[in-house]
Amino acid sequence: MARYPRVECPVCEEHYAGVPTRRTGMVSVHDHKRTPRALVLCEGSMSQVPVRDAIGWQDELPEPGTGEAPDVLTLF
Numbered sequence: 655m656a657r658y659p660r661v662e663c664p665v666c667e668e669h670y671a672g673v674p675t676r677r678t679g680m681v682s683v684h685d686h687k688r689t690p691r692a693l694v695l696c697e698g699s700m701s702q703v704p705v706r707d708a709i710g711w712q713d714e715l716p717e718p719g720t721g722e723a724p725d726v727l728t729l730f
């Protein structure tokens with residue numbers, strides 16, 4: 655079984671497993687509750703945080719279709 659690095663939740667500052675994401679150097683904070691019997695997850699669940707010992711961090715890619723269209727290639 656894979657062991658994920660422990661990362662700090664940006665909201666409650668507790669440490670949870672960092673689940674790999676599609677972004678290099680970034681992990682997603684594993685789902686957690688702030689108290690054991692809470693009915694809702696901590697707002698920091700699923701937030702993406704940088705891995706402490708990564709050598710680089712990838713910016714989030716824009717959703718397809720939302721970026722500016724490339725210039726049309728003009729041939730003379």
Ligand SMILES: [Zn+2]
Nearest residue numbers: 663666696698
């Ligand atoms: Zn939290």
